[in-house]
Amino acid sequence: MDPILKAALGQPARTFTAVRGELPDGAAPLRLLNGGQAVIAGETYLGRDDRFGAIDKISPISDGVKSEATTASLVLRTATAEAIEVLANPKTQGAPITITQGAIDTDTGGVFGVELLFRGEINYAVLVADEETRAVRVELITEEARALEPNDERRLSHSFHQSVWPGELGLVHVTGVTQKDFWRIRKPSVSYSGGGGRPGGGHVDGGMAHLF
Structure with a gap:
């Protein structure tokens, strides 16, 4: 007080x-x-x-x-x-x-x-x-x-940054913008099941795992 x-x-x-x-x-x-x-x-x-x-x-x-x-x-x-x-x-x-x-x-x-x-x-x-x-x-x-409002349309990229602040070049050299950044929420965990050391519900093709 x-x-x-x-x-x-x-x-x-x-x-x-x-x-x-x-x-x-x-x-x-x-x-x-x-x-x-x-x-x-x-x-x-x-x-x-x-x-x-x-x-x-x-x-x-x-x-x-x-x-x-x-x-x-x-x-x-x-x-x-x-x-x-x-x-x-x-x-x-x-x-x-x-x-x-x-x-x-x-x-x-x-x-x-x-x-x-x-x-x-x-x-x-x-x-x-x-x-x-x-x-x-x-x-x-x-x-x-x-x-806390949903902001799915926002992107941490140069193009989106330019759409909001034209001429501002703060993100022109930023990389890795395709990686999802979880803000104020807990990052979802991925659980695996099945044997043989492989993730359950997926398969490996050409050395790359596909989950579905």
């Missing part, structure tokens, strides 16, 4: 959770607080924004294990239909989002300390509505989740 925040919790203070987001296409930035108002690093966070509404819920944030990645979600009680369109726009996918916690001096309103809880990006947004209310659930992911 941030030492300043830890010290603040020993005094009369009110804790808060803040959400900060940068949205594309010139959309107004997202600066929301779970109640009240605070100025954090020179930026004003509101408990209720005229456009994006208010924070309804923030899911528990837990670290991913093994092949899982850290994820989070938040539910916003949006104030306008325009806000729903912005959050659900495909261009919003990948917009950076941070979630922090801190404490506010109940006497002066000043912020004591701020600690980062989550840094990631918007994955997608879903409208949650019933007869009386409407809200938007925003699913968040981290960079490590992107690293």
Whole structure:
């Protein structure tokens, strides 16, 4: 925990959770607080924004294990239909989002300390509505989740490298690119069966073993 925040919790203070987001296409930035108002690093966070509404819920944030990645979600009680369109726009996918916690001096309103809880990006947004209310659930992911996405089409070769970064010659002399590189997964093991010292399920032809 941030030492300043830890010290603040020993005094009369009110804790808060803040959400900060940068949205594309010139959309107004997202600066929301779970109640009240605070100025954090020179930026004003509101408990209720005229456009994006208010924070309804923030899911528990837990670290991913093994092949899982850290994820989070938040539910916003949006104030306008325009806000729903912005959050659900495909261009919003990948917009950076941070979630922090801190404490506010109940006497002066000043912020004591701020600690980062989550840094990631918007994955997608879903409208949650019933007869009386409407809200938007925003699913968040981290960079490590992107690293776990399938990438079968990518190749560690000069030609593929050029397709992404034209003119960059870092792989022009790289060899052995046909060898498969296992990333963040365990290399599959090959088991053999049968007698005579030969692999089961295969045959040797011209000094070369063929498995099938």
